[in-house]
Amino acid sequence: MAIDHLDGRLIQLLAEEPRIGVLEASRRLGVARGTVQARLDRLQSNGVIRGFGPDVDPAALGYPVTAFATLEIKQGQGADVRNHLATVPEVLELHTTTGHGDMLCRLVARSNADLQRVIDRVVGFDGIMRASTAIVMENPVRLRIIPLVQQASGD
Amino acid sequence: MAIDHLDGRLIQLLAEEPRIGVLEASRRLGVARGTVQARLDRLQSNGVIRGFGPDVDPAALGYPVTAFATLEIKQGQGADVRNHLATVPEVLELHTTTGHGDMLCRLVARSNADLQRVIDRVVGFDGIMRASTAIVMENPVRLRIIPLVQQASGD
């Protein structure tokens, strides 16, 4: 569960140059190939590394608009709302939260006009009482994990 | 910029089994290896596929608590706040938004108590007027892109 410095460097290396293989990584890190293999296997079976899925940019797919919607849910309708939202492709992510709203979801759309359609589809469901939407203008810090990895691995 | 059905299937395949190579992918998709190579190159130079970075789970790193903080910023301090937040490893993501707040950021922490420390560090900066935080309880829909890819590629 805890990762050490070598794990951290390995993850950073893979993040910077995902295409390199185990052999090349071992050369860069200055350790034996078997070590890198073992570390990688461990990190994956640990769940620290979930996978190496392709990182797809919604904007490049034609969905340049991102928004976050805070939803208020009728008591006892949570499960239904979850199932509903799971069927909407433009819902990229959904969380249940404490605080003012009950759920927070990340949406994408083809345009601001299209966002209206998406929101209508999202909230056009009985269990949702109210939705408040914040459109993303800039994304100064894109989803990242390396700084956290560095911290967790003791720099 | 637009992707076709083969692109969509390729992305899905890579998402499901990231470890397979170009050759294996070509076998699964029933096309020539060169075709897969060319498609992959195109998708990457297009920016549709940004990369294949390791998908690291913060929880497995010891940061099981996720929260979203809505920040209100003093006029004209936006750039400073961005720079400040970029230096906090627990800030995984930052957006500027329309709506009630001015920014929305995703935070992680080692515990609810640790979240207090993170928030103090985040808001302990002159340009930030107010922060309201929503702690994530469940994550019914984890960040996903495949449904959108399917839609964009004509199912």
Add this chain to the structure above:
DNA sequence: GTTTCATCTGCGCATATTGATCAGCGACTG
């Protein structure tokens, strides 16, 4: 102090994959 255990190293081998390149071919374009 010494035994035990987990880990890392460096090596070799057979097999598989990669990157590059080729000619052939069907579909679309002007």
Add this chain to the structure above:
DNA sequence: CAGTCGCTGATCAATATGCGCAGATGAAAC
């Protein structure tokens, strides 16, 4: 009709992979 584009199926040398192994190392347990 000639030109262009993308896909195919093939080759080649270079490289990487999965696997196993013996020995070295270091830390913890006895």
